[in-house]
Amino acid sequence: MTREKWLYLETFGCQMNVSDSEKIIALLKGTGYHPTPDISYADLIILNTCSVRAKAEEKVYNHLTQLKGRKRKKRDLILGVGGCVAQQEGARLLANVPHLNFVFGTHNLHLLPEMVRAAERGERQAEVGFIDNDERLDLFPVADRVDAITRFVTVMQGCDNFCSYCIVPYVRGREISRRSGDILAEIAALTATGVREVNLLGQNVNSYGLKSPGEMDFPTLLRKVAEVPGIERIRFTTSHPKDISLPLIECFAELPKLCKHMHLPAQAGSNAVLAAMNRGYSRDEYLKTITALKRACPSIRFTGDMIVGFPGETEEDFRATLSLMEEVRYDDLFSFIYSKRPETKAADYADPVGFTEKQERLRRLQSLQQRITEENNKSLVGTVQEVLIEGESRREGQFYGRTSGNRVVNFSADLPPVGSIVDVVITRANRNSLLGELTAVKAAGQKAEG
Ligand code: SAM
Ligand code: SF4
Numbered sequence: 001m002t003r004e005k006w007l008y009l010e011t012f013g014c015q016m017n018v019s020d021s022e023k024i025i026a027l028l029k030g031t032g033y034h035p036t037p038d039i040s041y042a043d044l045i046i047l048n049t050c051s052v053r054a055k056a057e058e059k060v061y062n063h064l065t066q067l068k069g070r071k072r073k074k075r076d077l078i079l080g081v082g083g084c085v086a087q088q089e090g091a092r093l094l095a096n097v098p099h100l101n102f103v104f105g106t107h108n109l110h111l112l113p114e115m116v117r118a119a120e121r122g123e124r125q126a127e128v129g130f131i132d133n134d135e136r137l138d139l140f141p142v143a144d145r146v147d148a149i150t151r152f153v154t155v156m157q158g159c160d161n162f163c164s165y166c167i168v169p170y171v172r173g174r175e176i177s178r179r180s181g182d183i184l185a186e187i188a189a190l191t192a193t194g195v196r197e198v199n200l201l202g203q204n205v206n207s208y209g210l211k212s213p214g215e216m217d218f219p220t221l222l223r224k225v226a227e228v229p230g231i232e233r234i235r236f237t238t239s240h241p242k243d244i245s246l247p248l249i250e251c252f253a254e255l256p257k258l259c260k261h262m263h264l265p266a267q268a269g270s271n272a273v274l275a276a277m278n279r280g281y282s283r284d285e286y287l288k289t290i291t292a293l294k295r296a297c298p299s300i301r302f303t304g305d306m307i308v309g310f311p312g313e314t315e316e317d318f319r320a321t322l323s324l325m326e327e328v329r330y331d332d333l334f335s336f337i338y339s340k341r342p343e344t345k346a347a348d349y350a351d352p353v354g355f356t357e358k359q360e361r362l363r364r365l366q367s368l369q370q371r372i373t374e375e376n377n378k379s380l381v382g383t384v385q386e387v388l389i390e391g392e393s394r395r396e397g398q399f400y401g402r403t404s405g406n407r408v409v410n411f412s413a414d415l416p417p418v419g420s421i422v423d424v425v426i427t428r429a430n431r432n433s434l435l436g437e438l439t440a441v442k443a444a445g446q447k448a449e450g
Helices: 015-029 054-073 083-089 091-096 109-120 168-172 180-192 218-226 246-254 271-276 283-296 315-328 355-379
Strands: 005-011 033-035 044-049 078-082 102-104 125-127 150-154 197-201 233-237 261-263 301-308 332-337 384-392 398-403 408-412 421-429 434-443
Touching: 005 015, 015 033, 015 044, 015 083, 015 109, 015 150, 015 197, 044 054, 044 083, 054 078, 054 083, 078 083, 078 109, 083 091, 083 102, 083 168, 091 102, 091 125, 102 109, 109 125, 150 180, 180 197, 180 218, 197 218, 218 233, 218 246, 246 283, 271 315, 283 315, 301 315, 301 355, 315 355, 332 355, 355 421, 384 408, 384 434, 408 421
Parallel strands: 005 033, 005 044, 044 078, 078 102, 102 125, 150 197, 197 233, 261 301, 301 332, 408 434
Antiparallel strands: 384 398, 384 421, 398 408, 421 434
16 A cells, blocks of 8 residues: 655745645645645655745745755655746756755646656656646646635736836746636636635736637626626736726726725836836826726725835835825735846846835835824724625634725624625724624525535
8 A cells, every 4th residue: 555645835925826836736636645734744845936036035045955954864755846936947946956856837837746756766857848828737727625715716827017127927927818718617616615705816917818819808707707606706916007997997886796905016106116117107197097996986995015125216206105105095015125136127227225225215114004004994993894704713703804895804703604794893903904793694605515
């Protein structure tokens, strides 16, 4: 009888990688490897990596160094690296890290079972070729049992925008949309396992379908998803401000299932920096989009991403970012110090501002955002919010879920099953979450058996 084999998988970076990791787990189950959270049991270790910022990349190299000792103690331990660092480094990574067995790129997940079998035979290899057609396996779901109320569904991969700071187009390849029929079939299958909310995932979802002749566009896809029986809520991430169309804005007014939240990264508030970033919109155009969305859907909430210390950013440019934040009043913001990435255009730009000054700008930006987040959260106290219950909190008798605007709420309740949509009155606002009390169960729905 063959012994059960264990896979320890570590995921770095964004939701796209989390989604890929789920596929890796499902694929490798077929070769007899089962996931374990305990690295000491591992027969196979895979690092699914991110290279969007230099820090994320450094983490991978540090981790690989630490794994050397583990490999020395367990000679048949297999070690693989996938994701964006793998794509970027390819065979170089294999040459630089002698205890590494294989490297697989962002388009090569489907080769994994064979690569693992080759590693078991003692072979070492790197596969990082791009496959730019929609037959790619990483665009497809690899069916596995879903145990969740809310689920990410990949609708497109890659990016053609080439923002001057960003490595994604180089490590994830050209933008490619998954077939709408496959997406809708996956969502229908997910509802049968109890999923009630889907979050449509891609680097730039609002350009979905535009480059695939005969395919529907993103607003049409949203309307089709809303028709799938069992789906109660729809979210999507991420949107590019330059691609927000009128039909998409109309969806917020017309589709009750579409959550009233948009993650709309501005990246900067100054026209000079936006142009140098190659973002394709001005501050004014961004704000006009925000206004149009608020007009169509007055209760819509916004989150975003900001980069501080982009090459050449002056104090005045930075202040324009702070003033944009005051105007939009994001509920939350992911903020980063600019990180120079290989191959990108901005890597060649003069960057006279020192790192200490950039850290100080980040501190100022984050403290402003903290104030806005707290004020926004406080403004919800006393309001009734529709919450989809995602699970039970660690504290007994407490549940958690999200408002349509994407704020996490914890509340006490006896009855409502996970997966129900309930009305919760907000009683207290903490910095990152809200506390509330149940007022009404609006739609009961329990997870399906089996
Ligand atoms: N496609 C999405 C978009 O355009 O918003 C997200 C792409 S990226 C994985 C997520 C965020 O990382 C970006 O929105 C940006 O704020 C940040 N980012 C990307 N490249 C960066 C860099 N070189 N330095 C600092 N932050 C960066
Ligand atoms: Fe990167 Fe810009 Fe594409 Fe987003 S839109 S992935 S920031 S190049």
